[in-house]
Each structure stands twice: as C-alpha cells, then as structure tokens.
Amino acid sequence: MYLRSNITRLLQYRSCLTKFQELGFETIYSYNLGMHIGVSAEQIRKDFSKFNIRGNKKAGYNIEKLITAINKIFNKTSPQNILLIGYGNLGQSLIKYKGFSRSMFYIKAIIDIDPSKHKRKTTVPVFPPEKAPEIIKKNGIKIGIIAVPDIAAQEICNMIVKAGIKGILNFSSLVLKAPEDVQINNINLGNELEAIFYHIQLKKKNI
Amino acid sequence: MYLRSNITRLLQYRSCLTKFQELGFETIYSYNLGMHIGVSAEQIRKDFSKFNIRGNKKAGYNIEKLITAINKIFNKTSPQNILLIGYGNLGQSLIKYKGFSRSMFYIKAIIDIDPSKHKRKTTVPVFPPEKAPEIIKKNGIKIGIIAVPDIAAQEICNMIVKAGIKGILNFSSLVLKAPEDVQINNINLGNELEAIFYHIQLKKKNI
DNA sequence: GTTATTTTGTGAATAATGTAACATGTAATG
DNA sequence: CATTACATGTTACATTATTCACAAAATAAC
Numbered sequence: 001m002y003l004r005s006n007i008t009r010l011l012q013y014r015s016c017l018t019k020f021q022e023l024g025f026e027t028i029y030s031y032n033l034g035m036h037i038g039v040s041a042e043q044i045r046k047d048f049s050k051f052n053i054r055g056n057k058k059a060g061y062n063i064e065k066l067i068t069a070i071n072k073i074f075n076k077t078s079p080q081n082i083l084l085i086g087y088g089n090l091g092q093s094l095i096k097y098k099g100f101s102r103s104m105f106y107i108k109a110i111i112d113i114d115p116s117k118h119k120r121k122t123t124v125p126v127f128p129p130e131k132a133p134e135i136i137k138k139n140g141i142k143i144g145i146i147a148v149p150d151i152a153a154q155e156i157c158n159m160i161v162k163a164g165i166k167g168i169l170n171f172s173s174l175v176l177k178a179p180e181d182v183q184i185n186n187i188n189l190g191n192e193l194e195a196i197f198y199h200i201q202l203k204k205k206n207i
Numbered sequence: 208m209y210l211r212s213n214i215t216r217l218l219q220y221r222s223c224l225t226k227f228q229e230l231g232f233e234t235i236y237s238y239n240l241g242m243h244i245g246v247s248a249e250q251i252r253k254d255f256s257k258f259n260i261r262g263n264k265k266a267g268y269n270i271e272k273l274i275t276a277i278n279k280i281f282n283k284t285s286p287q288n289i290l291l292i293g294y295g296n297l298g299q300s301l302i303k304y305k306g307f308s309r310s311m312f313y314i315k316a317i318i319d320i321d322p323s324k325h326k327r328k329t330t331v332p333v334f335p336p337e338k339a340p341e342i343i344k345k346n347g348i349k350i351g352i353i354a355v356p357d358i359a360a361q362e363i364c365n366m367i368v369k370a371g372i373k374g375i376l377n378f379s380s381l382v383l384k385a386p387e388d389v390q391i392n393n394i395n396l397g398n399e400l401e402a403i404f405y406h407i408q409l410k411k412k413n414i
Numbered sequence: 415g416t417t418a419t420t421t422t423g424t425g426a427a428t429a430a431t432g433t434a435a436c437a438t439g440t441a442a443t444g
Numbered sequence: 445c446a447t448t449a450c451a452t453g454t455t456a457c458a459t460t461a462t463t464c465a466c467a468a469a470a471t472a473a474c
Contacts, residue, residue: 058452093300196374
C-alpha cells in the first residue's frame with residue numbers, strides 16, 4: 001500500500017487550513033485550498049473522499065471540521081514521547097525546534113555516547129546508550145530520532161528496535177535495516193540538495 | 208514529469224555503492240544492491256536502464272562505473288555554492304553539517320536579520336537580508352536554504368527568487384509560493400513524525 | 415567447444431496514482 | 445416553491461510506476 005504521498009498532502013492541508021482559520025475563515029472550497037498548496041481541486045476532493053471526509057455541496061468544507069477530521073486520521077489523542085539519539089549539532093537544534101510540541105511530540109530523553117554530555121536533571125535528560133532500552137520500555141516510547149554519525153547508526157537502530165521502537169526518523173545517510181513492521185523515514189540533507197540541483201538542470205533544459 | 212522517486216533512489220544507490228566500494232568490492236548484482244536498500248532487483252535494473260546505465264550480463268555491474276554514471280546524471284562537475292537564510296539553531300547546525308561538502312555543496316554566505324550575528328570575516332560570512340540579492344547575483348548562487356521562522360519565509364522566498372535563485376530547500380512549515388521554474392523541496396520535521404506515527408498505527412492494525 | 419548457469423535488460427501485465435467529466439445535492443434567488 | 449448557480453463526490457479515463465516473465469548475453473564448467 002502506497003499512502004505516503006496522500007498522507008503528506010493531508011498534513012499540508014492541515015497546516016494551510018490552520019492558517020486560514022487563524023485569518024478568520026470558517027469554510028473553504030477545494031479550489032481555494034488547492035490554489036494555496038499547488039494541488040488540483042479534484043486531488044483534494046479525492047483525498048478527503050478517501051478518508052471519508054465530507055463537505056457540503058455548494059458550501060464547501062467547514063475548516064474546523066476538516067482539521068478535526070485530519071487530526072482524527074493521525075490519531076493524535078495523546079502526546080507522543082520521542083527518544084532522541086545523538087546530541088551533536090543536529091540533535092541540539094532538534095531539541096530547540098518548536099515544531100514538535102506544536103504537533104504534540106515531545107522529546108522525552110536524549111541518548112549520547114559522550115559522558116560529558118550526560119545530565120539527568122535537565123529538562124530533557126541525557127543518558128548513555130546502554131540506558132536506552134530501559135528508557136524506551138519504561139516510557140512506552142515508540143518513535144526514535146537517529147541523529148548520530150553513520151558509523152553508529154545501524155547499531156543504535158538495532159538496539160532501539162529490539163527495545164520496542166516502531167518508528168524511526170533517520171538523519172544518518174545510511175539506509176537502515178530493520179524488520180518490516182518498523183517504519184523508517186529518512187532525511188538526507190545532502191540528497192535533498194542533489195535532487196533540487198538535478199531538477200534545476202532539468203528545468204533549464206525544458207524537459 | 209514525475210521523476211522524484213527515481214531520483215532519490217539513485218542517490219540511495221550511490222550512497223550504498225560507495226560503502227561497498229570502501230569495503231573493497233568491485234562489482235555488484237542488482238539483487239545484492241536491492242537487498243541492502245530494500246528495493247526489488249528489477250526496480251534497480253529498470254532505474255539503471257532508464258538512465259542508460261548498462262551492466263554486464265552474468266557479471267553484474269562495475270561499482271566504480273556505476274558511481275561515475277550516477278554522478279554524471281547529477282552533473283556534479285563543479286562545486287555548487289549555496290545561500291543559507293536564517294542563522295538560528297537549525298541554521299547553525301546546518302553550517303556544521305559535514306554531509307554537504309561531501310557532495311560538493313558549499314554554503315557560501317549566510318543571511319540573518321539579527322545585526323549581532325553579522326560578521327564579514329568569518330569562514331562563512333553573515334550578512335543582513337538586504338545584501339542577499341547582491342550576494343546571489345555576484346556569486347551566481349542558484350540554491351537557497353530557508354531556515355527562518357514561518358512568518359518570514361514567504362518574503363525571503365520572494366526576494367531570493369527575484370534575485371535569481373532556482374532551487375530552495377525549505378525548512379519552514381509553510382508551503383511557499385514561487386514560479387513554476389523554481390524547484391522547492393520541503394523538510395517539515397513535525398510532519399515527518401506525524402507520518403511515521405500514522406504508519407505505525409496502520410501497521411499495528413495490519414493494513 | 416559445447417552445455418549449464420547466472421544475471422542483465424526489456425516488453426507485457428499489473429497496480430497505483432492523478433486528471434477530467436459529469437451527475438448529484440445544496441444554497442441562494444426571485 | 446421553482447429555478448439557477450455552484451461545489452462536491454464519484455465514475456471513467458489517462459498516466460505513471462512497479463512487478464513479472466523471459467529472451468539474450470556472458471561466464472563458468474566440463
């Protein structure tokens with residue numbers, strides 16, 4: 001099953017809808033929403049229809065209901081705790097990133113191999129790797145963010161998956177191996193730039 | 208045209224191939240490579256075939272040739288200069304990120320609105336926003352990384368696009384509006400986590 | 415040098431995704 | 445209360461992507 005694109009679009013819809021709501025709008029048409037996101041109106045109606053989100057013929061969609069419906073799809077009933085592995089530059093900026101709490105994700109603990117970084121009393125405590133399984137199990141953490149150097153990534157992955165992690169946001173450039181039932185999303189900044197560059201070249205050639 | 212998935216796979220292939228090469232391998236079979244990346248062997252052959260990369264029947268693909276061929280597709284003949292806009296937490300960690308130079312992308316200059324951050328003499332100099340157009344034009348910069356708060360993102364986007372930027376890596380949660388010929392890739396960390404969470408739930412229900 | 419084996423490369427079949435078209439239902443109008 | 449206008453929702457169509465299946469080529473074995 002191939003829902004990935006669908007799902008990311010839904011998230012974009014929600015983010016855009018929230019903005020419309022803040023501006024005082026109460027309803028929206030598929031056409032408007034499409035315009036603002038760069039997606040066809042039919043696409044939007046199809047997406048909504050697929051998830052059984054219904055609008056009002058002639059009157060469009062009620063924004064609040066839409067947002068509620070999308071939230072329900074993502075099942076955000078309770079806040080989700082996250083484990084961050086790697087407290088280097090990237091890890092530190094992730095801790096300061098405000099977008100996570102906006103979507104009810106909280107980094108509950110940090111794992112790092114460097115003893116000088118270990119601190120138990122800070123807002124987000126930092127522990128050594130060997131503590132990870134215990135933390136995961138005790139807090140029922142299901143999602144981990146891997147922000148360690150490539151060389152350590154697979155080993156960390158194995159460890160946290162064994163301890164019960166079911167979803168990983170992987171910032172290393174490795175393609176991690178894990179059982180089928182573990183969802184891994186990769187963010188590879190270098191590759192993103194390469195892809196952008198490639199597309200620029202393509203467009204230059206008018207293909 | 209819908210090459211996005213193709214392209215990201217090629218990049219994954221390259222990254223994996225490099226690792227095999229470092230391990231001393233000289234040739235590889237589509238089957239092996241597929242195993243390591245989680246892609247079918249046919250898919251890999253199709254991808255290569257599409258870009259006219261040929262292997263050797265029975266003897267597989269020569270790794271070095273493969274890497275060269277992929278590099279050629281991405282046309283990395285000369286290093287590419289990048290403009291980073293926003294020198295907050297994320298911006299600072301991007302500067303320290305080593306993966307860019309590995310793929311020949313160099314952050315040439317940084318733009319930030321905070322005067323206390325402006326420095327002309329550092330390795331990567333920091334300038335105020337109004338300097339952006341000049342820097343872009345003088346250095347022929349084609350790619351920008353937007354790492355500013357949402358509120359400023361669209362305005363910055365307009366400015367750099369007007370100055371000649373053709374590709375944007377957007378870390379804000381806004382869906383930026385720009386002309387068709389500007390390639391925008393979005394990285395939305397909150398959405399990534401949401402998507403992971405969604406897939407975990409799906410898998411739990413065995414769908 | 416012939417045969418067996420293995421792996422590529424690709425056309426055909428299938429699946430997934432996106433687009434277009436239009437019937438349906440709802441609100442507004444007079 | 446009938447009519448009109450308009451946006452949804454769905455069916456049919458078109459495009460794109462993936463898998464399957466197998467011929468062709470290259471190596472290895474005998």
